[in-house]
Amino acid sequence: MAQVTLTNVKKIYPGGVEAVKGVSFDIPDGGFCVLVGPSGCGKSTLLRMVAGLETISAGEVSIGPRVVNQIGPAERDIAMVFQNYALYPHMSVYENMSYGLRNLGTPKDEIDRRVKEAARILAIEPLLDRRPKQLSGGQRQRVAMGRAIVRKPQVFLFDEPLSNLDAKLRVQMRVEIKKLQRALGVTAIYVTHDQVEAMTLSDKLVVMNAGQVEQIGLPAEVYKKPASKFVATFIGSPPMNILPGTIDGPGIVALGDAILEARDLRQDLSPQTPVEVGLRPEDVEIASEDEAGSLPFDVEFIEELGATQLFHGQLAGLPFVMQAATDAVAAVAGRIWITVDPDRVHVFDSKTGARLGR
Amino acid sequence: MVEDRRLGDAIAYIVLSIGVLIVAFPVWLTFVASSWDNATIINGQLPLYPGPYLFDNYYRILFVGTSGSTREPVASMMLNSFVMAMAIALGKIVISVLSAYAVVYYRFRFRMAAFWIIFVTLMLPVEVRIFPTFKVVSDLNMLDTYQGLAIPLIASATGTLLFRQFFMTIPDELLEASRIDGAGPFRFFKDTVIPLSITTIAALFVIQFIYGWNQYLWPLLITTKDSMQTIVIGIRKMIVTSDALTEWPLAMATAMLAMLPPVLVVIVMQRLFVKGLVETEK
Numbered sequence: 001m002a003q004v005t006l007t008n009v010k011k012i013y014p015g016g017v018e019a020v021k022g023v024s025f026d027i028p029d030g031g032f033c034v035l036v037g038p039s040g041c042g043k044s045t046l047l048r049m050v051a052g053l054e055t056i057s058a059g060e061v062s063i064g065p066r067v068v069n070q071i072g073p074a075e076r077d078i079a080m081v082f083q084n085y086a087l088y089p090h091m092s093v094y095e096n097m098s099y100g101l102r103n104l105g106t107p108k109d110e111i112d113r114r115v116k117e118a119a120r121i122l123a124i125e126p127l128l129d130r131r132p133k134q135l136s137g138g139q140r141q142r143v144a145m146g147r148a149i150v151r152k153p154q155v156f157l158f159d160e161p162l163s164n165l166d167a168k169l170r171v172q173m174r175v176e177i178k179k180l181q182r183a184l185g186v187t188a189i190y191v192t193h194d195q196v197e198a199m200t201l202s203d204k205l206v207v208m209n210a211g212q213v214e215q216i217g218l219p220a221e222v223y224k225k226p227a228s229k230f231v232a233t234f235i236g237s238p239p240m241n242i243l244p245g246t247i248d249g250p251g252i253v254a255l256g257d258a259i260l261e262a263r264d265l266r267q268d269l270s271p272q273t274p275v276e277v278g279l280r281p282e283d284v285e286i287a288s289e290d291e292a293g294s295l296p297f298d299v300e301f302i303e304e305l306g307a308t309q310l311f312h313g314q315l316a317g318l319p320f321v322m323q324a325a326t327d328a329v330a331a332v333a334g335r336i337w338i339t340v341d342p343d344r345v346h347v348f349d350s351k352t353g354a355r356l357g358r
Numbered sequence: 359m360v361e362d363r364r365l366g367d368a369i370a371y372i373v374l375s376i377g378v379l380i381v382a383f384p385v386w387l388t389f390v391a392s393s394w395d396n397a398t399i400i401n402g403q404l405p406l407y408p409g410p411y412l413f414d415n416y417y418r419i420l421f422v423g424t425s426g427s428t429r430e431p432v433a434s435m436m437l438n439s440f441v442m443a444m445a446i447a448l449g450k451i452v453i454s455v456l457s458a459y460a461v462v463y464y465r466f467r468f469r470m471a472a473f474w475i476i477f478v479t480l481m482l483p484v485e486v487r488i489f490p491t492f493k494v495v496s497d498l499n500m501l502d503t504y505q506g507l508a509i510p511l512i513a514s515a516t517g518t519l520l521f522r523q524f525f526m527t528i529p530d531e532l533l534e535a536s537r538i539d540g541a542g543p544f545r546f547f548k549d550t551v552i553p554l555s556i557t558t559i560a561a562l563f564v565i566q567f568i569y570g571w572n573q574y575l576w577p578l579l580i581t582t583k584d585s586m587q588t589i590v591i592g593i594r595k596m597i598v599t600s601d602a603l604t605e606w607p608l609a610m611a612t613a614m615l616a617m618l619p620p621v622l623v624v625i626v627m628q629r630l631f632v633k634g635l636v637e638t639e640k
Binding site (some may be wrong): 073074075079088099104253 | 411509529531532534536538539545550551554555
């Protein structure tokens with residue numbers, strides 16, 4: 001168990017492509033850090049640098065007190081779970097799990113004890129003699145986890161471990177991974193492009209885009225105060241509405257004809273500055289026409305999700321989506337009136353996409 | 359539709375049966391000829407059923423030899439052929455597995471150049487480079503030795519190519535998982551690559567064993583001693599130009615014996631062999 005520290009880590013490929021452009025953060029001992037971002041954002045490369053599978057072009061990675069830049073993957077005291085599990089197809093589950101320990105020269109009875117224990121924790125005891133080919137996707141996933149656990153590593157590394165599973169199993173395994181990590185207290189770094197996984201698993205969320213860190217924080221923080229337009233649209237489902245607007249006064253933005261209060265907005269912006277206003281579909285409430293600050297929303301069609309409905313339409317002439325409980329309104333198209341909590345209006349710089357917050 | 363298929367099946371079986379007959383008949387004829395005495399064959403009245411001299415003929419050819427052209431018994435020829443075929447098959451597997459492993463998994467200077475040089479040797483079979491090869495072998499004093507028989511035939515690209523293609527289908531994650539599990543290049547090779555390659559190795563073994571066993575030109579050139587003769591050369595020597603001197607039953611028995619080991623290798627390794635050529639799933 002150890003703290004992991006990344007200091008200005010870069011990855012530059014021989015062709016000159018900069019896949020990771022100077023990333024710094026640390027993960028406390030026993031923390032669960034999720035790297036999330038669209039494909040090609042450098043999150044997997046970063047993980048592989050921590051694992052020692054990619055060389056580090058610049059910067060420093062340390063695990064516990066040791067700088068591991070020049071240390072091979074086997075000596076870094078880490079364990080990794082791969083997207084396709086990477087189980088050795090010719091070995092039984094038992095052999096798969098014990099292979100790393102055998103290479104370390106661990107005594108046989110110790111190996112046996114640890115493998116049995118991991119198998120018990122993961123409930124895969126009956127599978128120990130099988131080959132990976134004879135296992136289902138979920139079972140393979142467990143074996144891959146087991147292979148990581150028996151090493152008793154300082155750090156677990158997960159590279160999109162759930163993306164080969166079906167939706168139901170994914171939710172189930174997600175919970176199990178979280179429980180297991182808690183129980184073992186091992187520091188974990190988890191890479192995913194799925195923002196739901198990212199939100200639910202992490203106690204430190206790192207949102208990446210184009211080789212750079214966009215925001216680091218608690219998942220709730222990232223959700224409530226996204227540092228940029230990119231983070232705002234990436235985290236949250238359905239994605240945040242982004243509408244072009246202008247500054248109308250201190251803490252006030254205009255969307256076409258409509259006026260909106262934004263409590264978190266910086267006060268020093270001059271009127272008429274073009275900005276982008278972000279409103280989460282779930283932060284909008286249905287109101288009546290005569291309510292103060294209510295905005296007209298022309299609903300064009302409705303998507304039924306069961307517990308909630310998605311209303312698609314035009315807000316002040318701009319495409320907009322809102323989410324509301326199914327019984328909140330009659331499911332008909334037409335004009336309705338909505339209000340927005342001023343604390344939940346996000347304003348971004350229209351050029352840089354940075355949050356214009358206090 | 360059902361009738362149609364039955365008719366189709368019948369036609370398929372008939373065609374197959376005719377094919378089998380065409381292939382099997384000469385073998386049967388050889389077998390029958392090896393069981394009669396020379397006089398019967400020379401008369402040109404070979405029956406289509408086995409004769410009374412089967413065991414006599416085989417005993418004589420295996421342990422005594424013919425009376426004229428080849429003084430050595432066939433047993434020792436078979437041993438020579440077997441040693442040569444095994445050396446070629448095993449040598450080729452070892453060399454090609456190692457070179458393919460290097461080409462696929464190591465990043466070194468001129469890696470692709472090395473690969474292409476190996477690849478180009480495909481266009482230079484033994485027949486093309488026979489004089490320089492002979493010169494090298496004779497300068498190294500390897501004429502009339504097992505080394506001389508086998509080594510020049512070991513060097514070729516087919517195996518390397520086969521293994522290269524196979525290794526490239528092994529997912530990179532297995533290599534990475536091995537690295538994290540503390541397996542160095544040699545361990546990865548021994549614990550993961552070789553076990554996964556077993557069927558490919560078996561396929562190559564079968565092909566190369568038969569290739570080695572059937573060699574004619576090369577052994578003919580570099581062996582002069584009777585004791586180093588291979589069985590293929592032996593058959594050739596038994597068939598003398600003047601018909602009367604050829605001991606046909608013995609030559610036929612030798613031909614039957616020459617067919618035996620490749621057939622055995624194929625039968626024993628068949629399952630792995632087919633898997634190795636067909637299987638794509640890892």
